[in-house]
Amino acid sequence: MSTGQRNPASPPSCRSLITLLAWAFFSYGTPSAEKGWRRLHAAGDIGGLRDTVMYLPFVLVTAVVLIAAGLGTAVAEPADPLPTGATVAITGGLSLFYFTNALEMLRYREPVRNVLPWAVVGVVLPFVLLAFSAALDAVYLVLGAAAFVGIMVAIAELNRRRQRAASVTVSGEVQA
Numbered sequence: 001m002s003t004g005q006r007n008p009a010s011p012p013s014c015r016s017l018i019t020l021l022a023w024a025f026f027s028y029g030t031p032s033a034e035k036g037w038r039r040l041h042a043a044g045d046i047g048g049l050r051d052t053v054m055y056l057p058f059v060l061v062t063a064v065v066l067i068a069a070g071l072g073t074a075v076a077e078p079a080d081p082l083p084t085g086a087t088v089a090i091t092g093g094l095s096l097f098y099f100t101n102a103l104e105m106l107r108y109r110e111p112v113r114n115v116l117p118w119a120v121v122g123v124v125l126p127f128v129l130l131a132f133s134a135a136l137d138a139v140y141l142v143l144g145a146a147a148f149v150g151i152m153v154a155i156a157e158l159n160r161r162r163q164r165a166a167s168v169t170v171s172g173e174v175q176a
Helices: 010-043 046-076 084-107 112-132 138-166
Strands: none
Touching: 010 046, 010 084, 010 112, 010 138, 046 084, 084 112, 084 138, 112 138
16 A cells, blocks of 8 residues: 655666666676586587576576566555565565576586575575565665675675686786
């Protein structure tokens, strides 16, 4: 039930969440996919290529649709707590987004030890927002979701820098 108040921060908070998800996908997911496809192709793993190109993207699209459905409600009712269904759509969509990315990385033959640390955070942490959903206006729940994605982007960047540092030889040259 709407209080009739409009919070002008709601559309920008939704845009920030969408922007951060796009940043995560295109800055980290796309290069990882290319590297993974090359690895699968070199190994002759046609099943792995099929799964990562034809099947798993449908799950990723489902995650994005869930997030969009929840954000639609947040924009319509920014000054009220989100209904449970909209909150579950956002948190479940975020969790599914990172779960699918973890499945993709495992299918690309990335070692479990490299995937598990961020995958557990990405799959479990969004549901923490459910605990606060009844007490937060929609705009603040969406900002919390955006902060979560920001944390995941920071983790990805730290991992990228760690991997780059590990590839530097003693002479200071970067290994390919």
